[in-house]
Amino acid sequence: xxxxxxxxxxxxxxxxxxxxxxxxxxxxxxxxxxxxxxxxxxxxxxxxxxxxxxxxxxxxxxxxxxxxxxxxxxxxxxxxxxxxxxxxxxxxxxxxxxxxxxxxxxxxxxxxxxxxxxxxxxxxxxxxxxxxxxxxxxxxxxxxxxxxxxxxxxxxxxxxxxxxxxxxxxxxxxxxxxxxxxxxxxxxxxxxxxxxxxxxxxxxxxxxxxxxxxxxxxxxxxxxxxxxxxxxxxxxxxxxxxxxxxxxxxxxxxxxxxxxxxxxxxxxxxxxxxxxxxxxxxxxxxxxxxxxxxxxxxxxxxxxxxxxxxxxxxxxxxxxxxxxxxxxxxxxxxxxxxxxxxxxxxxxxxxxxxxxxxxxxxxxxxxxxxxxxxxxxxxxxxxxxxxxxxxxxxxxxxxxxxxxxxxxxxxxxxxxxxxxxxxxxxxxxxxxxxxxxxxxxxxxxxxxxxxxxxxxxxxxxxxxxxxxxxxxxxxxxxxxxxxxxxxxxxxxxxxxxxxxxxxxxxxxxxxxxxxxxxxxxxxxxxxxxxxxxxxxxxxxxxxxxxxxxxxxxxxxxxxxxxxxxxxxxxxxxxxxxxxxxxxxxxxxxxxxxxxxxxxxxxxxxxxxxxxxxxxxxxxxxxxxxxxxxxxxxxxxxxxxxxxxxxxxxxxxxxxxxxxxxxxxxxxxxxxxxxxxxxxxxxxxxxxxxxxx
Numbered sequence: 001x002x003x004x005x006x007x008x009x010x011x012x013x014x015x016x017x018x019x020x021x022x023x024x025x026x027x028x029x030x031x032x033x034x035x036x037x038x039x040x041x042x043x044x045x046x047x048x049x050x051x052x053x054x055x056x057x058x059x060x061x062x063x064x065x066x067x068x069x070x071x072x073x074x075x076x077x078x079x080x081x082x083x084x085x086x087x088x089x090x091x092x093x094x095x096x097x098x099x100x101x102x103x104x105x106x107x108x109x110x111x112x113x114x115x116x117x118x119x120x121x122x123x124x125x126x127x128x129x130x131x132x133x134x135x136x137x138x139x140x141x142x143x144x145x146x147x148x149x150x151x152x153x154x155x156x157x158x159x160x161x162x163x164x165x166x167x168x169x170x171x172x173x174x175x176x177x178x179x180x181x182x183x184x185x186x187x188x189x190x191x192x193x194x195x196x197x198x199x200x201x202x203x204x205x206x207x208x209x210x211x212x213x214x215x216x217x218x219x220x221x222x223x224x225x226x227x228x229x230x231x232x233x234x235x236x237x238x239x240x241x242x243x244x245x246x247x248x249x250x251x252x253x254x255x256x257x258x259x260x261x262x263x264x265x266x267x268x269x270x271x272x273x274x275x276x277x278x279x280x281x282x283x284x285x286x287x288x289x290x291x292x293x294x295x296x297x298x299x300x301x302x303x304x305x306x307x308x309x310x311x312x313x314x315x316x317x318x319x320x321x322x323x324x325x326x327x328x329x330x331x332x333x334x335x336x337x338x339x340x341x342x343x344x345x346x347x348x349x350x351x352x353x354x355x356x357x358x359x360x361x362x363x364x365x366x367x368x369x370x371x372x373x374x375x376x377x378x379x380x381x382x383x384x385x386x387x388x389x390x391x392x393x394x395x396x397x398x399x400x401x402x403x404x405x406x407x408x409x410x411x412x413x414x415x416x417x418x419x420x421x422x423x424x425x426x427x428x429x430x431x432x433x434x435x436x437x438x439x440x441x442x443x444x445x446x447x448x449x450x451x452x453x454x455x456x457x458x459x460x461x462x463x464x465x466x467x468x469x470x471x472x473x474x475x476x477x478x479x480x481x482x483x484x485x486x487x488x489x490x491x492x493x494x495x496x497x498x499x500x501x502x503x504x505x506x507x508x509x510x511x512x513x514x515x516x517x518x519x520x521x522x523x524x525x526x527x528x529x530x531x532x533x534x535x536x537x538x539x540x541x542x543x544x545x546x547x548x549x550x551x552x553x554x555x556x557x558x559x560x561x562x563x564x565x566x567x568x569x570x571x572x573x574x575x576x577x578x579x580x581x582x583x584x585x586x587x588x589x590x591x592x593x594x595x596x597x598x599x600x601x602x603x604x605x606x607x608x609x610x611x612x613x614x615x616x617x618x619x620x621x622x623x624x625x626x627x628x629x630x631x632x633x634x635x636x637x638x639x640x641x642x643x644x645x646x647x648x649x650x651x652x653x654x655x656x657x658x659x660x661x662x663x664x665x666x667x668x669x670x671x672x673x674x675x676x677x678x679x680x681x682x683x684x685x686x687x688x689x690x691x692x
Contacts, residue, residue: 017519018069023342024513025073030345031509032077034352036084037359040092042498045685049085056082088356092184092687098136099188099690100166106135109159112203113138115152117145117216119229119241124148127187128158136188139164143193151202153210159198164191169690171545172578172665173677174495176423177360183688184357212236212311222453222466227473231450233259234442237312246477252490253483254413254431255438255476257366266321268443269308270329272451274301298329305329321367323347341375341513344368362423366416369508373415374408376512383407409436418504421534425577426492434483438476446472492580495667496534503530539580540667541605542614545571546679548641548660551616553588553603554579561588563601563616578667588616599623602635608671612636615650637668 018025036056043049056078063074110130117124124143130136141162143152152158166189167182182190203210216236220228229242239247239259250256278297282288309322324347331343348368351358358364377383387404413432420427428434449472453465483489503526510523543552543560550567552560552575560579562572565587572585589596594603599619605612615631617623617640625645632638632648637655644656652674655666664679683689 015068015070017516018073021514021516022069024515025069025076027341027345027513028073029076029080030349031513032080033084033349034359036081036086037088037352037356038084038502039081040085040088041360041686043685044681048685049089052085053082056085084352084356087353088359091356095184095186096687097138097183097186097188100136100164103163103165105161105163105194106132107159108132108135108139108141108162108164109200110139110157112152112154112156112158114154115156115203117213117238117241119145119220121244122146124152126152135164138185138187139189139191140182140187141191141193143197147193147196149197149199151199152197153203153213156199156203157201159200160196161194162191163194164189166190166690167688169546169664170679170683171574172543173667173679173682174425174578175574175665177683177688179683179688179690180357180360180686184355212238215311216241218457219450219454222462223470223473226477227470230259230473230476231446231469234265234447234450235311235454237318246480249477249480249484251484252428253434253480254428255434255480255483258438258442258476265447266305266308266318266325268447270301270305270325272448273304274298274329277301295333298333302326302329319351323350324371341372341379344372344375362419365419365423369415369419370412372512373412373508377408377411379515405436405440406432409433409439415508418501418508418530418534421493422496422501425495425580426490426582428483428490430483430486430489434479437479441472441476441479446476490582492577492582493534494537494539494580495578496530496537500530500533500537503527504534538669540578540677541607541612541670542637542668543575543578544639544655544660544666544668545574546660546663546665548639548655548657549618550575551588551639552579552585553591553594553605553614554581555591555593556606559583560585561591561594561603562586563588563618565589600631602631605670610670610672612652612670614639616640617642617644 039052040049043052059078059081060075063071063078065071066074108128108130109132110128113127113129115124115126122145124145126141126143128139128141130139141160141164143160167179167187168190169179170177182188216232216238219232219235220241222228223231225241226243226246229239229246232241233239242250242259247256247259250259274297277300278293281291281293281296287293305322305325309318312318324344327343327347331340351364378387386407387400409432413435417427446469449465449469453462453469456462456465507523507525507527507530510526511520514520514523539554539558541554543554545551549564550571551563553563554560558579558581560575560581562575562585567575567585576582576585588594588601588603591603593605594601596602599621600615600617600623603614603616605614613635615635615638617628617638620642625647629645629647632644632650632654635650636652638644638648638650638653639655641657641660643658644654648654648656653668653676655663660666662680664683666676666678668677669675680689
């Protein structure tokens, strides 16, 4: 405890600092609100949530013992934490819906809520509201394109035979939680059609959905498959038409954000409309003298942004970007600073109040991290001096703009790296340079050309514009494939600890929000600590899915070997990413440290001077009891997708269907002190968890 005579100067110093940084305090309140939302996800269940609310109450009570801004900061932060936790808790309870608890095959009759064509996968994804009260109120099913008749759209009545299951649980620790997404979307079941769809009542050919579908077909008819897929995604936000090879190249090169209609696209559409309106109206001296043309242009730009958002189906990233752009236009119209951290915080707060669960998604985190980094970078005095306008020659101005683009791209890439590693376990190494070409190409060439092509199509003169659009998109694809194919284009890392991710996010916010230089630089400390922890995160040695069917053992060189050679692409991709391995996954049968038969595999792993024997059962046939129990006695770990007999007692860990039903998928790091991570450990206590 500090001596009595040291306490008042300490409080006085803190009060003085907060007074100097008073403009940043509202921003930190939004951070505390978001932290409360994050804590609700991290904390495991009702008791811990209630305990956290009591902690917030205690902090608030302790804050009342202070004075001035220190009191308001402590009490406000505690209230923000509690409010964020309560808001997302209430939203999760509000989203509760009936869910299927076992697979069923049924004839589904109902009304289509939405229909999303996925041409690249030869599927149509439907959201259906079934008539049968025994089924969940909203079900998602995939229908083969050949089985989807014309007129299958929003509002259509259908009947189809389908196999339905409950929402899929998180497959492995650290993987994306699809059950959480479906919970907040109110979807209680998912599945696939087992035959053609019979339409009882076709969808009415009207409304935005119908117009968007016609626009999709029109754009794809003008260009080949690859170029048409990108052109469609830029206009309507539909990424389903893009071939998987091109989509993978865009992801690996760090250009996938261009396919999702969000900040860049909304800003381009609104900015172009704003400038065009302002320039055209200013040609009239009478209008320029009588009206506030900036206000008029801001209004027209707002309408363009809203129309673009409606056209793209009002996806969450698009709505978020449109809202932020409208706030910027409001600032311009009022004569305030066009883009500031306060406007970003206001947009984030509005979104989190409406959809608090969006905080958990990479889309929200990546977009707000990027724009916050951009605004914070331009607030640093040295960067302001670097990019401020000067009376230089054309060559110097061009060089300064290139340096500005390169530095902003590098700053955003560094800021987004923790998010990419945490959510996707990967980071594109050439993303800065690819984006340096791709963003201006998309914003100033592709989108204007495509808008011109659609406009001139009204008069039948769109062909030359479509040719130019195709050439520009072809250049974009060449950049993506070149960056994706370059040696070491993608760096994969094992799942970092949650605390390391939180430390880097906190450090980044500390750098961005405070203004005092020396205090601001303290944010580098948690960033460095989190980065070191992420860099030295150990990859798992054993990966097991929740059903016990799929297992991967990681060799000394980092290559995961699969128990079942015929595992599907999704399973291969999941196991490869979790093991931080970029490449084809070989079969366990071909590994020198494993011996396999049709029924099982026995592998030996050496870690930290210890030997571990793993027995994995992969046959569906009945096994000899004596042989199985003898094999169990000689193994340290036994894994099976069936229930094993009681006499099957390995030396350390038995994972059969009964045990995995409780734990879900898991990863194991072997060594002197083995570490087990389970899906249940990450999701237990939350309403969407399908396991106890």
